[in-house]
Amino acid sequence: MVKPVHGKHSEYYEAILQLREVADEVIDFVDKEIEKKNIFVAKVKPVTNGHDYYLGNANLTKNLGKTLQEKYGGEFTVTATLFTRKEGRPVYRLTVLFRAMPFKKGDQVEYHDEIYNVILSGKKVMLQHAKTGKKVQVWHKDMRKVKKID
Secondary structure (H helix, E strand, O other): OOOOOOOOOOOOOOEEEEEEOOOHHHHHHHHHHHHHOOOOEEEEEEEOOEEEEEEOOHHHHHHHHHHHHHHHOEEEEEEEEEEEEEOOEEEEEEEEEEEEOOOOOOOEEEEOOEEEEEEEEOOEEEEEEOOOOOEEEEEHHHHHHEEEOO
């Protein structure tokens, strides 16, 4: 169900979807999902290394971030900031960050000076050692230690 934004000003938003270091394919996917789910877009702002989408529905924005992580793999973070109080109750705005990984399933990467193949990417990344076949899980906080081999 889509919450109506009738009576709201044109700059009204409940959440910011931050896309960082993503390919054009991801941006196209986000644009199609926003249109398909009929999410109100207050504005789209290009920023360094990506785009910020100011969206009118916090729940759908959070779900879109989860979908991006499942489909493309990468870092997915949700933070809430107190925006105001309405009738004594707190009203929050969400910030949903999706940061893509510089590699994908099937790529060869270097991790701790060893060569690995990426066999799974999602909430975490599963690497398989190129020579021994040993599998290693890498969490997104450690993703900067993984370098793609060209």
